[in-house]
Amino acid sequence: MTTAVDIRHAVKRYGDVTALHGVSLEIADNAFFTLLGPSGCGKTTLLRLIAGFEDLTEGEIRLFGKDIARLAPNHRPVNTVFQQYALFPHMSVIDNVAFGLKMKGVPPAERRDRAGRMLEMVHLSAFADRLPAQLSGGQQQRVALARALAPAPRVLLLDEPLSALDLKLRQAMRVELKSLQEQTGITFIFVTHDQEEALTMSDRIAVMSAGRVQQVGAAQDIYEAPINRFVADFIGETNLLPVTVGQIAAGRAMAALADGHQISCTAPEGIRPGAHHVSIRPERLHLAPAEGADLAATVERVIYKGNDLQLVARSASGEELNVRLPNSARTDIPAPGARVGLTIEEGAARLLVD
Numbered sequence: 005m006t007t008a009v010d011i012r013h014a015v016k017r018y019g020d021v022t023a024l025h026g027v028s029l030e031i032a033d034n035a036f037f038t039l040l041g042p043s044g045c046g047k048t049t050l051l052r053l054i055a056g057f058e059d060l061t062e063g064e065i066r067l068f069g070k071d072i073a074r075l076a077p078n079h080r081p082v083n084t085v086f087q088q089y090a091l092f093p094h095m096s097v098i099d100n101v102a103f104g105l106k107m108k109g110v111p112p113a114e115r116r117d118r119a120g121r122m123l124e125m126v127h128l129s130a131f132a133d134r135l136p137a138q139l140s141g142g143q144q145q146r147v148a149l150a151r152a153l154a155p156a157p158r159v160l161l162l163d164e165p166l167s168a169l170d171l172k173l174r175q176a177m178r179v180e181l182k183s184l185q186e187q188t189g190i191t192f193i194f195v196t197h198d199q200e201e202a203l204t205m206s207d208r209i210a211v212m213s214a215g216r217v218q219q220v221g222a223a224q225d226i227y228e229a230p231i232n233r234f235v236a237d238f239i240g241e242t243n244l245l246p247v248t249v250g251q252i253a254a255g256r257a258m259a260a261l262a263d264g265h266q267i268s269c270t271a272p273e274g275i276r277p278g279a280h281h282v283s284i285r286p287e288r289l290h291l292a293p294a295e296g297a298d299l300a301a302t303v304e305r306v307i308y309k310g311n312d313l314q315l316v317a318r319s320a321s322g323e324e325l326n327v328r329l330p331n332s333a334r335t336d337i338p339a340p341g342a343r344v345g346l347t348i349e350e351g352a353a354r355l356l357v358d
């Protein structure tokens with residue numbers, strides 16, 4: 005497997021502000037890789053360092069094995085798509101797409117040919133002669149993509165490119181982006197704070213917080229096996245409950261909830277007995293007769309969400325518990341005030357380090 009981008013202990017300081025505290029990441033060639041994290045965690049800074057718009061304070065970035073510190077942005081085999089598409093307003097769509105090729109000195113006939121093929125790829129051939137203002141937001145973003153792909157960069161950096169679009173369009177564009185990456189074989193590095201976007205498109209995701217990488221893995225790894233409390237809370241929805249852990253053996257532990265119930269949990273390496281949090285996803289809690297259930301709670305409200313329902317309950321010790329129920333169960337839902345039992349699916353309770 006070839007490594008496209010190798011980031012080694014990247015530190016970036018802006019005066020007193022440290023935006024990145026020693027980030028190391030290996031991004032494989034031909035992958036859809038996502039940098040995911042809340043606002044201010046350093047995602048854009050990392051992208052700008054790869055593009056060459058900023059200089060590293062410490063560390064090293066290699067592109068296909070070559071240190072790029074001394075390489076000007078226009079000499080890196082990299083292109084960027086921004087949130088604001090920044091198309092040239094007085095140029096036709098096809099001229100916008102061909103622009104990067106012109107800068108590279110590609111002859112006119114080949115330029116038009118390649119730009120035409122790029123427009124075909126983003127399904128906009130019929131719009132080649134329009135001006136950007138005559139296109140919808142989604143179409144403009146597809147032109148920006150075609151323009152960034154036309155010079156055949158080896159790495160495409162995408163900085164929240166879908167955030168200006170409405171929800172339906174964003175969902176459609178996710179599928180299109182993923183398919184564009186697969187068709188071209190170009191390494192995509194995609195920045196977003198939207199976890200659903202990251203989960204649907206990425207081969208691998210780096211979850212970032214406060215200038216550090218918290219976890220790197222496939223969507224399923226970070227959703228099913230979050231490494232710490234931040235990742236469990238940031239990715240999807242979860243119940244985070246305080247527990248006291250006693251014995252730990254062979255990756256499993258018994259933990260006492262505040263109401264005295266004992267539950268069996270998976271335990272990450274290195275965790276010690278004491279006070280911790282356990283994460284249980286709402287879809288892995290199930291209603292059960294109160295007798296013999298893992299948890300006891302009182303129903304507070306049921307929220308109808310279309311394809312499923314969210315049941316909000318409270319444990320005897322005051323913890324809120326969220327349970328996801330399939331829409332098909334809607335005729336059978338206990339009413340607010342009802343006492344219910346909840347069982348935890350095997351392996352669904354995960355102890356977390358802070």
Ligand SMILES: Nc1ncnc2c1ncn2[C@@H]1O[C@H](COP(=O)(O)OP(=O)(O)OP(=O)(O)O)[C@@H](O)[C@H]1O
Binds near residue numbers: 041042047049197
């Ligand atoms: N030019 C700058 N000067 C000073 N501080 C900066 C500069 N650029 C970024 N920062 C700071 O570095 C940190 C990381 O910023 P960055 O833009 O990389 O975050 P982000 O995760 O991309 O956030 P967002 O999703 O809001 O764009 C923030 O605390 C930010 O205020």
